[in-house]
Amino acid sequence: MSKATERKAKLHADLVDAAETRIASHGVASLRARDLANDVGCSLGSIYNVFDDLHTLILHANMRTLDRIDKVMTDAAGDVEKDPLNGLVGLAWAYFDFADSQTRTWRALFDHAFPEDHELPDWIYQGQVELLQHIEQPLQQILPDAQPERVQLIARTLFSSVHGIVELSLDDRTVGLPKEAVRDQLRLLVCGFLAGYEN
Amino acid sequence: MSKATERKAKLHADLVDAAETRIASHGVASLRARDLANDVGCSLGSIYNVFDDLHTLILHANMRTLDRIDKVMTDAAGDVEKDPLNGLVGLAWAYFDFADSQTRTWRALFDHAFPEDHELPDWIYQGQVELLQHIEQPLQQILPDAQPERVQLIARTLFSSVHGIVELSLDDRTVGLPKEAVRDQLRLLVCGFLAGYEN
DNA sequence: GAAAAAAATGAACGGCGTTCAATTTTTTTG
DNA sequence: CAAAAAAATTGAACGCCGTTCATTTTTTTC
Numbered sequence: 001m002s003k004a005t006e007r008k009a010k011l012h013a014d015l016v017d018a019a020e021t022r023i024a025s026h027g028v029a030s031l032r033a034r035d036l037a038n039d040v041g042c043s044l045g046s047i048y049n050v051f052d053d054l055h056t057l058i059l060h061a062n063m064r065t066l067d068r069i070d071k072v073m074t075d076a077a078g079d080v081e082k083d084p085l086n087g088l089v090g091l092a093w094a095y096f097d098f099a100d101s102q103t104r105t106w107r108a109l110f111d112h113a114f115p116e117d118h119e120l121p122d123w124i125y126q127g128q129v130e131l132l133q134h135i136e137q138p139l140q141q142i143l144p145d146a147q148p149e150r151v152q153l154i155a156r157t158l159f160s161s162v163h164g165i166v167e168l169s170l171d172d173r174t175v176g177l178p179k180e181a182v183r184d185q186l187r188l189l190v191c192g193f194l195a196g197y198e199n
Numbered sequence: 200m201s202k203a204t205e206r207k208a209k210l211h212a213d214l215v216d217a218a219e220t221r222i223a224s225h226g227v228a229s230l231r232a233r234d235l236a237n238d239v240g241c242s243l244g245s246i247y248n249v250f251d252d253l254h255t256l257i258l259h260a261n262m263r264t265l266d267r268i269d270k271v272m273t274d275a276a277g278d279v280e281k282d283p284l285n286g287l288v289g290l291a292w293a294y295f296d297f298a299d300s301q302t303r304t305w306r307a308l309f310d311h312a313f314p315e316d317h318e319l320p321d322w323i324y325q326g327q328v329e330l331l332q333h334i335e336q337p338l339q340q341i342l343p344d345a346q347p348e349r350v351q352l353i354a355r356t357l358f359s360s361v362h363g364i365v366e367l368s369l370d371d372r373t374v375g376l377p378k379e380a381v382r383d384q385l386r387l388l389v390c391g392f393l394a395g396y397e398n
Numbered sequence: 399g400a401a402a403a404a405a406a407t408g409a410a411c412g413g414c415g416t417t418c419a420a421t422t423t424t425t426t427t428g
Numbered sequence: 429c430a431a432a433a434a435a436a437t438t439g440a441a442c443g444c445c446g447t448t449c450a451t452t453t454t455t456t457t458c
Contacts (some may be wrong), residue, residue: 006252007405033446034446043406044407045406113310151327152385153376154384157384162386164366165356168359174327185355189356192392192396193395194391195390196392196394196395206435243439244416247416
């Protein structure tokens, strides 16, 4: 790798690092190009030599978050195969734990409003699809006769509803669940919903 | 009412009107103080004679949205008392219909990030609590032996999960349900969850 | 080592929410 | 009704922001 390409790659990584740190400590809304340039010791203009705009930089930080959630869910999956229903509950809990312990970082995934014309890169979409696959696997076990398309639909329903519960419970300004109640309710929701499906 | 107070009240109303219109057509993110001043024919500074800041103005527009959702849910409630379970499904559907048909307006309720120090007025919180009461009523019928605090908890769980499904399904950039599948899945979720509760 | 290409720089631009000194209008006072 | 006080209106100006670009510096090519 040429010297210039090396430096460019390092600046890219440094900027995403700095963005992650600032998002984690102060939230994505207060991310500033000038702060980032200071953090990594480059000029303001250099940021735009590496990224099209700040939105793209945020997307890279968000991709790392998606990867970390994927790891957390992989760990939580444990022995899903033995007990897929409790496995799904564990996945929901893991999602909540992540969001609860890294709220600002997690929020950046959904809070930051990208311009409507700004199309998201495919790897962000793929990162979300991979999360869904953690759900689809135990789901297919619970509903062995269900067609894959149906399993995908149910996985999205489960993810969306769990996400809603987590989101509102972590938001002080909306009528979400108190944090202490989230685990119980997540279990009731997941088990109840799938009992209703008892294919 | 004095002449001055009248004019101030009119300007207040006009500005909220203009904000609603702009939010509905272009989204809360592109709301501009200068545009609003033009819309209602006042000067830039006059806005700040009526509202502390734009956030407060948006909160008033959002409050109107909450009121409209309350109306929609009141209508949807129909004869909840006859069939509370289907009543709850109807409430979920009504919420989805509203969000689907007035997406930008509905999104402004949750999208706009108010400064963390900026405390929300109590009437916004109350507006949300009123929505919950539409859910609590049929819920108490379905679970006659449940304590009110428990019913409140379940109502929040239901609202949060329905909200999550609606939110992600209306967002092109996340892995939500396709719109066509939302109604079915909402019914399955509500019924399944409550079946799991079968007191 | 000279020419060409690439990267880095930071001042400058345009747009934003908000402020404020100056002005006009309304209300109160005598 | 006039004069004084209070309130509202105004728009230029401030400070901050993301982004651009002419210029300078560094790296690569031959």
